[in-house]
Amino acid sequence: MQRVGTTAVSRVPVMTRLGLDSRLIFMVLAIAAIWIVFHLLTNGIFLTSRNLWNLSVQTASVGVMVSGMVLIIVMRNIDLSIGSILGFTGMAMAVINSRIFPDDTWWGAALTLLLGLALGALVGVIQGTWIARLGVPSFIVTLGGLLIFRGGAWLLTSGQTVAPLSDSFQILGGGLNGSIGGPWSWTVGLVLMAVILVSDLRTFQQRAKRGLPNRSVLVQAGFTGAMLLLVLGFVLVMNGYADPRSGLPRGIPVPVLVMLAVTAIMMWVVRATRFGRYVFAYGGNPEAARLAGINTTRLTIMVFGLMGLLAALAGAIQTARLNAGTNSTGTLAELSVIAAAVIGGASLSGGSGSIPGAFLGAVLMASLINGMLLLDLPSAWQNVVQGLVLMLAVTLDVVVQKRRVK
Amino acid sequence: MTLTRQQGAAGHGNLSTPLIETRGIFKSFGGIHALEDVAVQLMPGEVLALLGHNGAGKSTLIKMLSGAYTPDAGQVLMNGQEVQLSSPRAAQLLGIETIYQNLALADNLDVAANIFLGRELLRGGVLDEDTMELEARKVLDRLKVNLPDLRKPVFNLSGGQRQCIAISRAIYFKARVLIMDEPTAALGPQETAQVNELIQSLKQEGVGIFLISHDMHDVFDLADRVTVMKNGRVVGSSPTSDITQDEVLEMIIAGKLPRGQAASS
Numbered sequence: 001m002q003r004v005g006t007t008a009v010s011r012v013p014v015m016t017r018l019g020l021d022s023r024l025i026f027m028v029l030a031i032a033a034i035w036i037v038f039h040l041l042t043n044g045i046f047l048t049s050r051n052l053w054n055l056s057v058q059t060a061s062v063g064v065m066v067s068g069m070v071l072i073i074v075m076r077n078i079d080l081s082i083g084s085i086l087g088f089t090g091m092a093m094a095v096i097n098s099r100i101f102p103d104d105t106w107w108g109a110a111l112t113l114l115l116g117l118a119l120g121a122l123v124g125v126i127q128g129t130w131i132a133r134l135g136v137p138s139f140i141v142t143l144g145g146l147l148i149f150r151g152g153a154w155l156l157t158s159g160q161t162v163a164p165l166s167d168s169f170q171i172l173g174g175g176l177n178g179s180i181g182g183p184w185s186w187t188v189g190l191v192l193m194a195v196i197l198v199s200d201l202r203t204f205q206q207r208a209k210r211g212l213p214n215r216s217v218l219v220q221a222g223f224t225g226a227m228l229l230l231v232l233g234f235v236l237v238m239n240g241y242a243d244p245r246s247g248l249p250r251g252i253p254v255p256v257l258v259m260l261a262v263t264a265i266m267m268w269v270v271r272a273t274r275f276g277r278y279v280f281a282y283g284g285n286p287e288a289a290r291l292a293g294i295n296t297t298r299l300t301i302m303v304f305g306l307m308g309l310l311a312a313l314a315g316a317i318q319t320a321r322l323n324a325g326t327n328s329t330g331t332l333a334e335l336s337v338i339a340a341a342v343i344g345g346a347s348l349s350g351g352s353g354s355i356p357g358a359f360l361g362a363v364l365m366a367s368l369i370n371g372m373l374l375l376d377l378p379s380a381w382q383n384v385v386q387g388l389v390l391m392l393a394v395t396l397d398v399v400v401q402k403r404r405v406k
Numbered sequence: 407m408t409l410t411r412q413q414g415a416a417g418h419g420n421l422s423t424p425l426i427e428t429r430g431i432f433k434s435f436g437g438i439h440a441l442e443d444v445a446v447q448l449m450p451g452e453v454l455a456l457l458g459h460n461g462a463g464k465s466t467l468i469k470m471l472s473g474a475y476t477p478d479a480g481q482v483l484m485n486g487q488e489v490q491l492s493s494p495r496a497a498q499l500l501g502i503e504t505i506y507q508n509l510a511l512a513d514n515l516d517v518a519a520n521i522f523l524g525r526e527l528l529r530g531g532v533l534d535e536d537t538m539e540l541e542a543r544k545v546l547d548r549l550k551v552n553l554p555d556l557r558k559p560v561f562n563l564s565g566g567q568r569q570c571i572a573i574s575r576a577i578y579f580k581a582r583v584l585i586m587d588e589p590t591a592a593l594g595p596q597e598t599a600q601v602n603e604l605i606q607s608l609k610q611e612g613v614g615i616f617l618i619s620h621d622m623h624d625v626f627d628l629a630d631r632v633t634v635m636k637n638g639r640v641v642g643s644s645p646t647s648d649i650t651q652d653e654v655l656e657m658i659i660a661g662k663l664p665r666g667q668a669a670s671s
Contacts, residue, residue: 212539213555272532277515281523284512291474291510292524293495351514 023345027360031367038371045374049240053250056238057174057321059366060255061086061314062336066358067266068307069341071276074283075303076350077138081127081145082311082337086330088149089120090315094162094325097169109168117312123149124308128301138304146334153327163324173321174253182239185251189235193228200224255317262310267355279303283351339386340365343393347401365389423486425450425614426471426502426583431480433466440466441477442638448583448614453605455617455629455646457658463638464618468585471616472504473497484583495524501582505572505589507618513561517553518542520560521575545574549604566597573604584608585616590624602628622651636661 038046045051065082072079093116101108127145131138171178180188200220207214214220238256239249270276278299282289290296314333319325344361346353368389372382424447433441441463448454456464469475471482473491481488484500491497497504511520518538519526527534527541539556546553551570553563560568569589576584586605590598605615605628619625625632626646634641634657642663644654653664 207536210536210540212536213557272535274526274528274533277519277523277526277533281512281515281519284514285510287508288510288512288523291472291494291504291506293493293498294524351512 021354021357023354023357024360027344027357027364031360031364034364034367034371038367038374042371042374046371049237051370051374052237053241053253055366055370056256057253058370059362060174060253060259061318061330061333062340062366063259063359063362064255064262064314064317065307065310065333065337066340066344066362067263067355068303068310069337070266070344070346070353070355070358071270071279071303072138072307073338073341073346073348074279074350074353075300076283076286077131077300077303078338078348079127079138079142079145079304079307080334081123081142081149082307082314083330083333083335084146084149084153085120085123085308085311086315086318086333087153087327088123088156088315089116089312090319090329091153091156091162091325091327092116092119093169093312093316094165094319095156097165098162098325101166104166104168106168109166109171112169113172113316116316117309120312120315121305121309124311125301125305127308128304131304132297132300150327150331153329157325157327159327161324161326165320165323165325169316170320170323171254172258172316173318173323174255175321175323178255178320179238179243179250179253180257181251182249183251185235185239185249188252188257189231193231196224196227196231200227255321258313258317262313263355263359270355275299275302280351283353285351336365336386337362339390342397343390345397347397361393424448424483425452425485427483427486428467428471429481429483431467431470431482432478433470433475434478439638441470444480444635444638444640446633446640446643448616450612450614451609452631453609453615453617453629455619455625455632456635457619457625457632457654458635458641459658461637462635462658464635465587466638467635468504468587468616468618471497471583472502472585498525498579501580502585503576503579503581503583504585505569505576505587507587507591511560511568511571514559516559517546517556517563517571520571521545521578523575525579541578542574545578546570549574549577550600564597565592566594566600569593569597569601573601577608581608581613583614583616585618587618588620589617590619590621598624622654625654626651634658 035047065086069079069082093112096115097109097112101112123145127138127141130136130141167177170176179185200223204214204220215223235252238252241250242248243250270280278289278294281292281294282296282299286296289299311330315330318329322329340361341353341358342348342361343364344354344357344359346358365386368385369382372385377385427445427447429445431441431444432439444463444467446454446456446467456467458464466475470477471491473494473496476492482491483489489500491500491502512523515523518535518541521542522538527538529537542556546556549570551567551574553567560571563571569592573589589605590601593601602624605617609615617625617629629646631643631645632649632654633643634654636658641657641661649664656664
């Protein structure tokens with residue numbers, strides 16, 4: 001569970017007593033409802049291993065970026081440039097991969113990725129420096145970035161699409177060879193389950209030993225059990241979709257693995273590091289953070305640098321999946337990411353937001369798009385529905401906040 | 407209330423050497439002189455009330471002492487040695503803790519996180535939440551503050567509880583100089599009494615306290631000495647035993663020493 005930064009809005013005392021975050025529970029229920037409705041509307045296509053596997057890959061790009069956006073929004077900033085950074089770095093990686101490392105080697109692909117990530121981080125750091133040192137609002141700086149880097153993506157190749165990319169690089173996109181297969185998926189799943197079990201047990205024991213308050217044993221057991229079942233179910237679904245060529249299970253797609261790793265690391269950063277603590281402290285009260293001796297300028301620069309890095313990672317995933325660098329990749333991605341973060345509980349007034357919430361927000365948005373695609377809804381209607389869901393989610397939040405203040 | 411504290415030799419110092427002293431401090435903002443030639447002294451175990459109208463320079467002075475502002479000219483001495491208060495962190499390292507009027511808490515963080523803000527306890531480079539919670543519990547118990555859940559965000563705590571969190575922060579990090587800006591302004595009578603009791607016990611341990619307050623009653627209750635400021639200058643200082651409330655008010659309003667009162671400091 002999140003300890004820092006969850007909005008901690010709980011109208012239901014039971015939730016608080018059980019030590020659960022009502023927002024996360026609500027989002028899980030909302031996603032479950034959306035899945036069931038689409039399952040019925042699509043005559044049983046939605047909840048199949050094949051579709052859920054696709055859904056997970058479709059979530060990856062937004063899922064990778066959304067945790068960075070949470071930190072940005074928590075610090076009372078916004079980053080409108082990430083879609084363009086995604087396109088710019090994606091194009092740069094396509095150029096590097098196809099022109100500098102045309103031979104298919106793992107190290108060629110790794111270097112391409114590394115250079116791309118460095119470029120994204122650099123771009124983020126420059127924007128962050130501009131915002132923190134010169135005091136220009138992030139909305140303006142990143143709006144400029146949105147235009148500049150979209151233009152940059154075009155200028156890199158004068159608008160030409162760059163293809164194909166090396167097979168090794170394409171693995172990042174989760175295409176034909178972009179999954180880790182059945183045995184490895186089980187290994188990852190079992191290791192993850194062991195980690196969850198051991199860390200939950202240890203935390204519980206340590207707190208009990210030192211006389212600190214804990215959840216009741218039953219609730220903790222239920223919570224840990226639910227997490228274990230979730231991992232188990234995830235691996236079963238991913239292995240349930242067979243590769244049509246070999247008939248073997250595909251297993252977890254690489255971009256999904258990347259997304260899960262990023263989410264886990266960012267949850268840890270928020271919960272366990274000074275950096276994460278300071279981001280939330282700044283969001284809650286910038287003056288207090290400054291008076292506590294926190295270097296808020298450096299903090300802002302670091303958060304924007306991190307966001308640029310994650311946008312580049314999403315750029316690698318999308319470019320690899322397309323097997324081409326195009327100058328329009330990632331257009332409007334910033335809006336999906338901001339929507340997912342906000343649906344997941346990030347408040348634009350700063351100070352509150354949660355990584356798991358934002359991750360669920362990304363899953364929710366991707367589920368909506370996936371379902372509407374299955375239903376063959378025209379894209380115009382898809383946009384209308386997405387817009388309405390965003391407004392609904394935020395309205396709900398505003399109403400709850402108002403009731404809390406009263 | 408009994409507080410125990412290990413005090414280094416430096417904490418007590420020579421009784422004739424001020425714990426902290428400013429000499430000839432100047433500070434201006436865009437041509438406006440916020441502080442002009444300000445000299446104040448604070449002895450160990452002394453409560454010094456800083457008085458004056460809004461804009462008299464009190465806030466600027468304490469912000470400077472807490473490292474938030476740097477003076478344009480002048481010296482700050484601790485135990486007779488010049489120190490540089492270049493940042494809030496530098497002031498904290500010298501044992502200067504400030505409790506701001508607006509409390510400077512991050513509402514969205516929990517109690518323990520606020521007490522340790524900027525000075526988190528780490529284990530293996532990672533936040534040691536459990537130890538921080540235990541230590542927070544200990545210091546709050548010492549102050550007889552009863553907060554059931556230290557893992558809750560502080561936004562729904564009362565003014566008194568929030569004040570206690572701010573004070574426990576200073577106590578935990580063993581303040582030698584404590585600056586309190588209107589510590590009881592937002593508190594009810596019972597909470598005010600609790601804070602006042604706390605000031606007394608800190609004083610006995612040799613902590614020097616700058617007290618900024620508009621409540622004359624509190625000032626004469628708690629302070630050993632008053633220093634009055636007006637328009638960025640020090641009007642004068644006097645032990646509270648040698649001066650009446652009316653005379654202090656006259657100093658604040660007229661900006662000069664009352665008749666017959668020597669400029670003692």
